[in-house]
Amino acid sequence: MKAxxxxxxxxxxxxxxxxxxxxxxxxxxxxxxxxxxxxxxxxADPLSSLQPPSVAHWFGTDVSGMDILSRVIYATRINLLIxxxxxxxxxxxxxxVGLLIGYxxxxxxxxxxxxxxxxxxxxxxxxxxxxxxxxxxxxxxxxIVLGVLFIPMFARLIRAEVLSLRERPxxxxxxxxxxxxxxxxxxxxxxxxxxxxIVQVSISIGMAxxxxxxxxxxxxxxxxxxxxxxxMVGNGAQQMILxxxxxxxxxxxxIVFSVLCFALLGDFAQAVTDPNxxxxx
Amino acid sequence: xxxxxxxxxxLIRLLPGDPALxxxxxxxxxxxxxxxxxxxxxxxxxxxxxxxxxxxxAHGDLGTxxxxxxxxxxxxxxxxxxxxxxICWAMLAxxxxxxxxxxxxxxxxxxxxxxxxxxxxxxxxxxxDFWVALLLIYFLFYLLGVAxxxxxxIDALLPPPNRITGFYIIDSLLTGxxxxxxxxxxxxxxxxxxxxxxxxxxxxxxxxxxxxxxYRSDFIRHARASGLPESVxxxxxxxxxxxxxxxxxxxxxxxxxxxxxxxxxxxxWGGLGQYAVQAVVNSDYPALQGFVLVxxxxxxxxxMTVDIxxxxxxPRIKV
Numbered sequence: 280m281k282a283x284x285x286x287x288x289x290x291x292x293x294x295x296x297x298x299x300x301x302x303x304x305x306x307x308x309x310x311x312x313x314x315x316x317x318x319x320x321x322x323a324d325p326l327s328s329l330q331p332p333s334v335a336h337w338f339g340t341d342v343s344g345m346d347i348l349s350r351v352i353y354a355t356r357i358n359l360l361i362x363x364x365x366x367x368x369x370x371x372x373x374x375x376v377g378l379l380i381g382y383x384x385x386x387x388x389x390x391x392x393x394x395x396x397x398x399x400x401x402x403x404x405x406x407x408x409x410x411x412x413x414x415x416x417x418x419x420x421x422x423i424v425l426g427v428l429f430i431p432m433f434a435r436l437i438r439a440e441v442l443s444l445r446e447r448p449x450x451x452x453x454x455x456x457x458x459x460x461x462x463x464x465x466x467x468x469x470x471x472x473x474x475x476x477i478v479q480v481s482i483s484i485g486m487a488x489x490x491x492x493x494x495x496x497x498x499x500x501x502x503x504x505x506x507x508x509x510x511m512v513g514n515g516a517q518q519m520i521l522x523x524x525x526x527x528x529x530x531x532x533x534i535v536f537s538v539l540c541f542a543l544l545g546d547f548a549q550a551v552t553d554p555n556x557x558x559x560x
Numbered sequence: 561x562x563x564x565x566x567x568x569x570x571l572i573r574l575l576p577g578d579p580a581l582x583x584x585x586x587x588x589x590x591x592x593x594x595x596x597x598x599x600x601x602x603x604x605x606x607x608x609x610x611x612x613x614x615x616x617x618a619h620g621d622l623g624t625x626x627x628x629x630x631x632x633x634x635x636x637x638x639x640x641x642x643x644x645x646x647i648c649w650a651m652l653a654x655x656x657x658x659x660x661x662x663x664x665x666x667x668x669x670x671x672x673x674x675x676x677x678x679x680x681x682x683x684x685x686x687x688x689d690f691w692v693a694l695l696l697i698y699f700l701f702y703l704l705g706v707a708x709x710x711x712x713x714i715d716a717l718l719p720p721p722n723r724i725t726g727f728y729i730i731d732s733l734l735t736g737x738x739x740x741x742x743x744x745x746x747x748x749x750x751x752x753x754x755x756x757x758x759x760x761x762x763x764x765x766x767x768x769x770x771x772x773x774x775y776r777s778d779f780i781r782h783a784r785a786s787g788l789p790e791s792v793x794x795x796x797x798x799x800x801x802x803x804x805x806x807x808x809x810x811x812x813x814x815x816x817x818x819x820x821x822x823x824x825x826x827x828x829w830g831g832l833g834q835y836a837v838q839a840v841v842n843s844d845y846p847a848l849q850g851f852v853l854v855x856x857x858x859x860x861x862x863x864m865t866v867d868i869x870x871x872x873x874x875p876r877i878k879v
Binding site: 400401402403404405406408409412413485489492493496497498499509512513515516519520521522524527528531534535536538539542543546 | 682687688689691814817821826837843845852856
């Protein structure tokens with residue numbers, strides 16, 4: 280344990296610092312949105328439509344007069360709710376499935392692998408778009424679809440680890456001492472197989488944010504007036520050509536920083552758990 | 561491919577709502593709905609329907625688009641060259657920029673390119689492509705006026721070149737149509753730049769790792785000790801790092817197809833991606849089904865090409 284903290288301290292550089300600061304900012308935005316947002320995120324005010332950034336509206340207003348700063352703050356809730364919950368769901372389903380199909384090698388596990396091959400043979404965005412539009416464009420449906428699309432990734436990672444671990448002497452030792460299959464899987468293999476998955480969780484959250492935003496941007500995700508970053512960028516798309524830059528710029532920056540945050544945290548987790556990894560700092 | 565067809569079929573069957581009602585609209589009489597259901601074969605068992613669907617697809621019949629009321633296959637074939645042109649140029653630019661930056665970063669380790677590429681590699685994965693496209697439109701079109709307007713593949717006043725390959729740039733060159741060539745090349749700049757900025761990061765990161773390992777390996781050190789010029793060393797190191805690069809390029813093709821959906825919408829490109837978005841917005845399920853099928857077929861084709869290229873890149877691998 281002490282070695283672990285020593286390792287954390289050694290790798291905690293500028294990149295990890297930025298990552299954790301960005302995470303803190305997002306947590307504050309989620310927790311305190313009603314207190315720090317100057318306006319309501321969904322109240323339109325047609326009289327102050329498309330106002331440039333000013334003292335009253337720091338990030339300006341959009342076409343229906345909604346305050347962009349408030350919407351960017353509130354959208355943190357929706358965007359992180361969708362991406363974090365979908366990745367957690369994929370983790371909860373994908374990890375046991377990966378364990379099982381790695382440990383038991385039979386027709387059934389081969390069948391599941393073929394299903395994964397199949398899901399991953401589509402471009403993620405295209406399949407996501409089709410599935411969400413079939414299920415209906417609700418916040419939860421977006422999260423469910425992303426979760427399903429991420430399951431194969433987690434299951435495959437775990438499976439690859441299990442395949443190499445199950446031949447190791449300490450597993451044979453556990454089996455000889457009478458441990459049941461379940462206990463071997465969850466008490467002996469799982470703790471040793473989790474490392475690459477933990478790193479993947481952080482990266483997947485970033486991917487989920489990008490996918491959610493992309494879906495909403497083309498009108499296949501959540502709908503107005505829900506504050507969501509991709510949707511807000513989409514709202515500003517037509518105005519961008521006419522030189523109205525603030526509607527699309529700020530929510531886009533929020534996406535960039537949010538994804539960057541989880542990429543940096545993933546990098547940090549990688550550095551702490553794997554001493555050979557090449558990192559940014 | 562059978563699996564893909566199986567899934568796209570059942571995806572559509574999961575849809576809430578009756579296709580007959582969707583086709584006829586809300587004013588349809590119950591008798592009309594019953595007769596159309598009969599005609600569409602919706603009353604047969606699901607397996608009979610599935611076999612009929614397989615049969616239709618095998619004959620090139622992907623159904624009729626509810627929105628454009630053309631056969632879906634015809635719609636898709638009309639729009640495919642636009643998307644392919646966009647994706648191919650973007651892929652070309654991605655490979656050139658990604659590999660060139662990575663090689664420079666490895667050869668001049670610790671230099672400006674090396675440091676810039678680290679920051680770029682990190683940022684590129686975090687930037688949404690549609691947002692990059694908007695920023696490019698704002699700066700290069702609205703502020704500086706150097707890029708053409710983001711409305712389609714060619715100036716609206718110019719007739720498109722005669723269709724030979726479907727690629728406007730190649731067609732206009734073949735027919736010697738200079739106006740069309742300049743216009744369509746200009747229109748390609750912004751979308752290709754968008755896709756390249758977003759994609760080159762991943763390729764650059766991978767190439768830097770793989771090429772870096774090869775570049776510091778023993779056989780390269782031996783080549784250098786034998787006095788070979790740097791250009792020969794770089795070339796042979798690059799050749800030995802090709803297989804993983806080819807794999808990623810294949811994967812990026814699939815990713816580009818998804819990204820094209822977003823970028824085409826922004827640039828009114830009129831390709832497959834925009835067609836798919838229209839299908840989603842208009843609940844045009846046959847069209848969406850056709851697009852997903854074609855996308856999957858395209859990916860399979862790309863992966864097959866990747867396998868074949870493997871053998872060329874590394875003769876030790878037998879496919």
